[in-house]
Structures are given as structure tokens and as C-alpha cells.
Amino acid sequence: MSVRDQGQPAWLVGPGGAIAWLLQRLSGFILVLLLGTHLLLLHYGGDQQLVFASVTIRLKTVLFIIIDTGLLASGLYHGLNGLRNVVLDWDISRRAAAVLTTVLWIVGIFMTIYGATALYSFWAGRGVFGG
Amino acid sequence: MSITDTKPQLEGAKTVTVNIFRYDPATTDKPHYDSWQVPIIGSMTVLDLLFHLLEHEDGSLAFRYACREAICGSCALYVNGSYRLACKTQLKDLKAPEINISPLPHLKVIKDLVVDMDPFWEKYERIKPYLITRDEPPEKEFLQDPAARLKMDDMVDCILCGACYSGCPTVWTDPDYLGPAALVKMNRFTVDTRDQGNKERTKLFDNEHGVWRCHTIFNCVEACPKDINQTYSIQHLKRRAVARRFGGK
Structure with a gap:
């Protein structure tokens, strides 16, 4: 719908995207920082062998847990908000945009919890998913 | 006297091929490009070229202009793949054997080079x-x-x-x-x-x-x-x- 067709211009109403934009920048910065650290630690730190036992040990280390949780949360936010921006470029209705944002938040939170469950399994000493 | 009777005879003048977007919603003609050979006279600008065509080739050619000195913003066009002001752009600076002139892209065309702003x-x-x-x-x-x-x-x-x-x-x-x-x-x-x-x-x-x-x-x-x-x-x-x-x- 063009500006002239609508009684109330859509861009005069409702919340803006300032916080989403700020979080996109922050998550991008965190991603660059943590990805670099992650790669450095994986390739140059400690045991080079990628086997189940070494991964288990790694996931019992506080540093790895912090880095991987940060990667998980910032990666999910950055990716899902990026997807939201791509869809919003199609000039969808305000209602559709609100639904999309809600769905993406639910997906993001679910994926973060799901991913964290896998990350914390060894830390809790219960194996993968409590097995 | 037809408009072509006053066409300047410039023997030996360097010419350039000009392709101009044409569209008139009042007719059944589909959008197309018309081509002309135009003599390059001195430091002729794209706007001068359009006036030359208007006066000597086709009096129905539609385009916008006002100040002729790059301060009014009326004559912005898409020339040889770039956004340019017609009054500020000299043909010699385009350094091209052909000049393609289109209206500002992605805007509704009212007629020829005139778009709905x-x-x-x-x-x-x-x-x-x-x-x-x-x-x-x-x-x-x-x-x-x-x-x-x-x-x-x-x-x-x-x-x-x-x-x-x-x-x-x-x-x-x-x-x-x-x-x-x-x-x-x-x-x-x-x-x-x-x-x-x-x-x-x-x-x-x-x-x-x-x-x-x-x-x-x-x-x-x-x-x-x-x-x-x-x-x-x-x-x-x-x-x-x-x-x-x-x-x-």
C-alpha cells in the first residue's frame, strides 16, 4: 500500500527498530569476537584430536561453555533478526510484521534453550540430554 | 515551415548517436527507444541535446528542466547507466560513441523522460x-x-x-x-x-x-x-x- 493510499501512514505509528538495530550491531561484534576465540582455541589450544572424548572434556570447561553459549545466543539473534529484516523489506503489513517478530522470538528462545541443553549436558555430568 | 527547415547545417561536425526512451500512455505505443544522429556543438550538454531534438527532430519529446545550472534538480536523468543532471553533463565528458537517455528508473513514467515525483x-x-x-x-x-x-x-x-x-x-x-x-x-x-x-x-x-x-x-x-x-x-x-x-x- 502506498503512502497516498492509506489514511494513517504506517511509518508514523508504532515502535521503531532502534533496540533491534543496536542488538544486531552488538551481536555482530560479539560473534566476530567469539568466533575468533573459538577458532583459535580449537586449532591452537590443547588437544588437536577431534574425537568424542576430547569434545566431552571441552564441554566440561567453563571457558568453552561461556564461549559456546555466547556464540549460540548471539548467532541466533543475529541470524533471526537478519531474516526478519529480509522479510520486512517486502513491505508486509504491520500485523504480519508483528506476527513474524513474535514467531522469531519464540523460535530463537526455543533454539537457545535446546542448544544450551546440549552444551550443558556434559557440564552437569549427565551426558547428552541426560543420557 | 516544418521544424526540420530550421535545422542547423553543420558540415563536418562530429556527431553522436542518441537513443532516447519514449513512452506516451495516451497512445497505444509500447515503451521504446528512438534514435537520432546529433551534431556535437562546442561544450554541448545533455540538456542542450534534448533541446536540439525538441526543436529540430521531434517537438513532442517531453523532459523536465528549469534552472539550467544544476541547482533546481529538475533535469535528473539516467544517462549511459549513471544518474546525471542533464544541464551539468557535457557530451564530451561521456566519452561514449552512443548516448542512452532514460527517465529516472523505478518511478512511474508520465511521458518520455518525465516521471511522477x-x-x-x-x-x-x-x-x-x-x-x-x-x-x-x-x-x-x-x-x-x-x-x-x-x-x-x-x-x-x-x-x-x-x-x-x-x-x-x-x-x-x-x-x-x-x-x-x-x-x-x-x-x-x-x-x-x-x-x-x-x-x-x-x-x-x-x-x-x-x-x-x-x-x-x-x-x-x-x-x-x-x-x-x-x-x-x-x-x-x-x-x-x-x-x-x-x-x-
Whole structure:
């Protein structure tokens, strides 16, 4: 719908995207920082062998847990908000945009919890998913 | 006497092939390009070329112009794949054997090289492009020191030709997006020390069809015939919007 067709211009109403934009920048910065650290630690730190036992040990280390949780949360936010921006470029209705944002938040939170469950399994000493 | 009777005879003059977009919604003709051979006379501009065709080849050719000195913004066109002001562009500078002239892309064509600029102007009006003051007006004039004026230097050069608006991919996909020119003007008043309308202007650009739709593609910067950095202005407005969310001015 063009500006002239609508009684109330859509861009005069409702919340803006300032916080989403700020979080996109922050998550991008965190991603660059943590990805670099992650790669450095994986390739140059400690045991080079990628086997189940070494991964288990790694996931019992506080540093790895912090880095991987940060990667998980910032990666999910950055990716899902990026997807939201791509869809919003199609000039969808305000209602559709609100639904999309809600769905993406639910997906993001679910994926973060799901991913964290896998990350914390060894830390809790219960194996993968409590097995 | 037909218009061709007055056509200048320029024996030996260098000529150039000119292809011009033609479309008249009043006829059944489909959009097409008409071609002519045009003599290059001195430091002939694209606007001179259009006048030459209007006077000597086809009196029905439609195009916009006004000042002829690159300050009114009326004659912005798409020439050889670039956004240019017809009055400012000399043929010799194009350095091309053929010249292709089209109207500003992605805007509705009214006739030939004339496009519908209404959406552009409607959005421009929305951003309140004038000084907003709340205090009592001063006795003489609003004073502004040179350093404060310098901050607006780039933005006040905008002649509202619409090249950036036409070249912005977000404008193409989102008809509600304000567009680079309106946002530059918005920033021009945001940094103006005399203006007091920041609060009401912020809600105009801090929303999903405002600055947040800009993905810093820089097409506007490339299109601008006045070399204005629209993306800088839009990024400045983004930072301003975030600052306001946290209690800033």
C-alpha cells in the first residue's frame, strides 16, 4: 500500500527498530569476537584430536561453555533478526510484521534453550540430554 | 515551415548517436527507444541535446528542466547507466560513441523522460522540512556559529533531484520508506542548532519504514550528482534514535 493510499501512514505509528538495530550491531561484534576465540582455541589450544572424548572434556570447561553459549545466543539473534529484516523489506503489513517478530522470538528462545541443553549436558555430568 | 527547415547545417561536425526512451500512455505505443544522429556543438550538454531534438527532430519529446545550472534538480536523468543532471553533463565528458537517455528508473513514467515525483514530494513533506522553534523568535535573526553551520554543509547542497530516491533498492521494495533525500533533510534539521523539532521528527524516522530500512547499500551516494553522503546522514539518524531511547537528546 502506498503512502497516498492509506489514511494513517504506517511509518508514523508504532515502535521503531532502534533496540533491534543496536542488538544486531552488538551481536555482530560479539560473534566476530567469539568466533575468533573459538577458532583459535580449537586449532591452537590443547588437544588437536577431534574425537568424542576430547569434545566431552571441552564441554566440561567453563571457558568453552561461556564461549559456546555466547556464540549460540548471539548467532541466533543475529541470524533471526537478519531474516526478519529480509522479510520486512517486502513491505508486509504491520500485523504480519508483528506476527513474524513474535514467531522469531519464540523460535530463537526455543533454539537457545535446546542448544544450551546440549552444551550443558556434559557440564552437569549427565551426558547428552541426560543420557 | 516544418521544424526540420530550421535545422542547423553543420558540415563536418562530429556527431553522436542518441537513443532516447519514449513512452506516451495516451497512445497505444509500447515503451521504446528512438534514435537520432546529433551534431556535437562546442561544450554541448545533455540538456542542450534534448533541446536540439525538441526543436529540430521531434517537438513532442517531453523532459523536465528549469534552472539550467544544476541547482533546481529538475533535469535528473539516467544517462549511459549513471544518474546525471542533464544541464551539468557535457557530451564530451561521456566519452561514449552512443548516448542512452532514460527517465529516472523505478518511478512511474508520465511521458518520455518525465516521471511522477509525487511519492517523493509526499514523503518530503511528511518530514517537516522546515525550521521548528518553540522559543520566542529573536529580535533580528537566529544566530549560528560557523562550526555549527559546517556540520550541515554537505546536507544543504541537496537539490531534491530525486536521483538517490530513484536509485535506492529499499524504495523499490517498500513504498512507505522515506527515502534518502527526505532522511538527509531530516538529518540537516537534526544537526541544526537553531531547530527544536527533534522530538517530533524522531518518531518520523525511528520506525520500520524510516531509517531502519536502510541497509547501507550506498546506491544513493553513487547516484547523487551533488556528491552528498546520504548514508552518513541516515547512520547519524540511527545513532540519534538509539541515543534517544536511552534518554539522550
